[in-house]
Amino acid sequence: MTTPLLEVAGLTKRFGGLVAVKNLGFAIAAGEILGLIGPNGSGKSTAMKLIMGIERANAGSVRLAGREIVSWPTHRIARAGIGLVFQHSRPLHRQTVLENIKLALLPDSLFHLAAETSVDARARAIGERVGLGAVLDRHPTTLPFADLRRMELAKAIARDPEVVLVDEPFAGLTMAEVESFSALIRSFREEGKAVLLVDHNVKGVAALVDRVLVLYLGERIAEGKAEAVMRDETVRRVYLGGAIETHARAIAPEKSGVALLKVEDLTVFYGKAQALARVALEVHEREFVSVVGLNGAGKSTLFNAISGLVPYSGGINWQGTALAGKTPAAIARGGIAQCPETRELFGDMSVQENLDLGGQRQPPAERADRLAWLYDLFPILKSRSKQLARTLSGGEQQMLAIARALMMNPRLLILDEPTLGLAPVILEQLSKALERLRETTPITVLLGEQNVTFALPHADRVYVLEHARIIWQGPPDRFAAEAGAGYL
């Protein structure tokens, strides 16, 4: 083996009393991909930020091709040859996609007034390579989720670093998209870059990496070839968990005469683009309904229309009365709680305060019970209860968003891509929690997912949304045969 390009030793980071990364060490050679996996909040993103100099290490060393860089400022580390693809996309919203990519090609100079024409050509070429050719002149806010992630990869490619740190590139992507992203990351290896890859898509990671390192509570608990690590007993227990079981109900919920939620002829336009076309859908009391659809199919638009956040034509009826014209607040008071894909947490409030806000309208005794139940469900939230929501790990934020929606004790709970960024073991827990909710409370759930392994087991009925239209509906056991292509 050649001398490693990136060498990390004794890396430690404390946030107050919490040790997020503890005495971490590893090395990555040129042309090697190291996978970094571990439960939510185990310190993966923090480790990457420490290498990049965005967070300052309390102890330890980071060497790039033998040079100590741990105390360097971020921009210098970046210039020295390390690039980071952030867990959350960070586009410049006022610039076009092309400008965003161009930026990554510019030198750090005050006097660089005119970018050479070659910059423009190279930015275009990189955009084409990652599959953004058709949207180069659009603004990032108008892009679907996967394209935003593509743009982040494009920026990393443009920077052309020797060491690439990629944080959850696959989160929220469809299988086909994961494939094309994997190909891009593989090409990093062929170009002789050292890659550190974090993701909760265990299959995707295993197929790509040369070695895996598992973190738990900031510490390494296993390292080695992917297959061996995945068989490790501790890794299974703290991270992988078991498979998600199908929770078919013995008795289907009774369908009363009036649907709890009835959507008819729902059409939404964003400017000229049609996001939903004559969508019809029904949810009955106590039902679990899944809306399955790829990125950009219109799931979030559907949920936002129900919550009164986007203008639409057509009808949305809640217990027989039209919701059109009601404010989002009134709709929420009526008993519909949405856990949006974008999470919408109050970043500068603590975990506890976010939850209290959710439970504001509940009687105190019930509120305390719910809180205890939710802390039991997501123990890590309990241990972080005083922490600002903004500083939570990606998965912890997702758990908080779900917990806050549950605090509202809604009659209809809308979950938009709840699996985004969650570790497998948490998915299993969430799945069990949904089942328990279903058995013990009169709650009704509308679930939007493209991860069918999570969407199907819980559903009484499934709708498939494709290109703004509902193209299939039926029971989950017929899904695989009739509509599964592209999802399974």
Next chain:
Amino acid sequence: MRIVFALVVLLVMASLPFWVSAYILAVLTVAYYFGVFAMAWDLLFGFAGEVNFGPTFLIGLGAYTAGLLDNHGVPVWLDVIAGALAAVIGGLVLALPALRLRGPYFGLITLVAVLVLQQVIVIFAGVTGGEIGLTINDVLSVDPGHNYWLALVFLMVSGVILYSLSRSAAGLILQACGQDAIEAQALGFNVAKHKLAAFAVSALFSGLAGAMLVFYLGTASVDTVVDISVGVQIIIAAVLGGRRTIVGAAIGAVFLIVAGEILRPLGQLNTFVVSAIALAVILFFPDGLVGYLLRRGERA
């Protein structure tokens, strides 16, 4: 089309001394200097993302440095250069520590800087003229037409430089630093360096314009170049015209000064009416006048 329109406007502006009164020229001359103040402010806010509540700190430094040197017999052109330099140095001394702070603290520091400068001027009244102001004997020119042209050329040159800067590669980096400093650093940009440079450029133009303005007015006083309310007016002008457009800031400033002048007969009410108009525009066109027009142009 746009170019033709701009050329016609420019020709009309340049020809004004031949057919309008000295009074109108005087108002516009002051308005043009304000236009430069507002553009310099927009570079900092619109591009570097830093709200500078104290543009008059920079302007005042330029104005008083130039005025004081002139009173000591230094030639006018040197006073103006010294004024600009003083603004840059003072600006850097202020920004160097202030830019380290996050969030609204930068704005607060710039605000405090204005108050401090105001106090210093009052305390050292013997040198600075205190509340009454500093009388300046030299002038840029005695001819109102020449003064007007000088201000116009200065406005145009500043506008072209600041606008080009904002559209340049360095301007793109600056916007990145303003929008997402962590991302900009991870892309390899020294955010502090770029923001400081923006601050220096903003200070340079503010100081230059401040120095030239006092020679035109014949006096430097707290009320005209340092007071917080002057700074507020500059900020309103930039927002009114359209943030992040540079050109809009200049248009907003001219609009504000001219409107204030037209409504002067209203007396006390004047400020009220102008503020109300500004507020209405900001409420209904949050992107400002130029921002609104640009957006409509994009859609059409």
